[in-house]
Amino acid sequence: LSLDTVREFLTREEDTIVFSLIERARYPLNRPAYDPIHLGDGAGPGRRLNASFAELFIRESEAVQSKAGRYQNLQEIPFFAYRVPFTLAPPYNFTSELYPAAAFVNVNDAIWSMYFNELLPLLAKNGDDRNYAVTVDSDLACLQVLSRRINYGRYVAEVKFRGDQQTYTSLIQAKDRDALMKLLTSEAQEDVVKRRVEKKATVFGQSITSDGPIETGVNNSSGTNFKVDPSVVYKLYDQWVIPLTKQVEVEYLLHRLD
Numbered sequence: 001l002s003l004d005t006v007r008e009f010l011t012r013e014e015d016t017i018v019f020s021l022i023e024r025a026r027y028p029l030n031r032p033a034y035d036p037i038h039l040g041d042g043a044g045p046g047r048r049l050n051a052s053f054a055e056l057f058i059r060e061s062e063a064v065q066s067k068a069g070r071y072q073n074l075q076e077i078p079f080f081a082y083r084v085p086f087t088l089a090p091p092y093n094f095t096s097e098l099y100p101a102a103a104f105v106n107v108n109d110a111i112w113s114m115y116f117n118e119l120l121p122l123l124a125k126n127g128d129d130r131n132y133a134v135t136v137d138s139d140l141a142c143l144q145v146l147s148r149r150i151n152y153g154r155y156v157a158e159v160k161f162r163g164d165q166q167t168y169t170s171l172i173q174a175k176d177r178d179a180l181m182k183l184l185t186s187e188a189q190e191d192v193v194k195r196r197v198e199k200k201a202t203v204f205g206q207s208i209t210s211d212g213p214i215e216t217g218v219n220n221s222s223g224t225n226f227k228v229d230p231s232v233v234y235k236l237y238d239q240w241v242i243p244l245t246k247q248v249e250v251e252y253l254l255h256r257l258d
C-alpha cells in the first residue's frame with residue numbers, strides 16, 4: 001500500500017461510479033419503490049410494513065451476497081447486518097492491510113440517506129414506469145460502489161498514518177479531530193479529483209454513433225445531452241463523496257491506536 005496505489009484505486013472507482021449513475025438515470029424516479037409497502041387487498045386497513053420495496057430488495061440481495069462471501073473482503077461493507085453463514089462459495093482467506101481495531105469504521109448510514117434523499121432526486125426525472133426491480137437493482141449498484149469508494153478512506157488513512165506515525169500518533173492521543181482533518185487534507189488533490197470525475201461524466205455519458213461526430217452536448221450548458229449531468233457528478237464528489245471519505249479517515253485514525 002502506498003499513496004499512489006490507494007489513489008489509483010479511488011480513480012478506478014470513479015469509472016464504476018459514473019457508469020452506475022448513468023444506469024440509474026435511465027429510469028424515472030419511481031417513487032412507490034421507496035415508500036413503505038402496504039399489504040392488503042384494499043378492503044381492510046391492510047398492513048403497513050416498515051420497509052420499502054427498495055429496502056427489502058437491497059436486504060435480500062445483500063443476504064445472498066453475504067452467503068457467497070462478498071463481505072469476507074473488508075473492502076465491502078453491507079448496509080444491513082447479516083448473521084447468515086457464508087455457505088455458497090469455497091472459503092477464501094482475504095488478507096487486509098487495515099488495523100483490525102479500526103477496520104469496522106464506516107459511514108454507510110450517511111451514504112444511505114444521502115443517496116435516497118439528496119442524490120436520487122438530482123439523478124432521476126419525475127415519473128413512474130413501474131419498472132421497480134431493475135430500478136432498485138441500479139440503486140443497489142450505486143450504493144455498493146459509493147460505499148466501497150467512501151469507506152476506502154480506511155485504507156487511505158492507514159497509508160497516511162504509516163507515512164507519518166509520529167505526528168499522527170500525537171494528534172490521535174490528543175483526540176484532535178480538527179488537526180487530523182487538516183493534516184490529511186490535500187485541497188489540490190481534491191480539486192484534481194472533482195474536475196476529473198466531471199470530465200469522465202462528459203466523456204462516458206455521450207451517445208456514440210458509428211459514423212459522424214459524437215454528440216458532445218457542448219452546445220447545451222444545462223448538460224441535458226449527457227446521460228448523467230456532469231455538474232451533478234461534480235456536486236456528488238464536492239458535497240458528499242470527498243467529505244464522507246475524510247470523515248472515514250478521521251474516524252479510522254481515532255481508532256488506530258486502540
Ligand SMILES: O=C(O)C(=O)C[C@]1(C(=O)O)C=C[C@@H](O)C=C1
Pocket residue numbers: 007010156184185186187189190193241242243245246
Ligand atoms: O487522496 C487523498 O489523499 C485522500 O485522502 C482522498 C481524498 C478524496 O476523497 O479523494 C480525500 C481527502 C484529501 O483531501 C484528498 C482526496
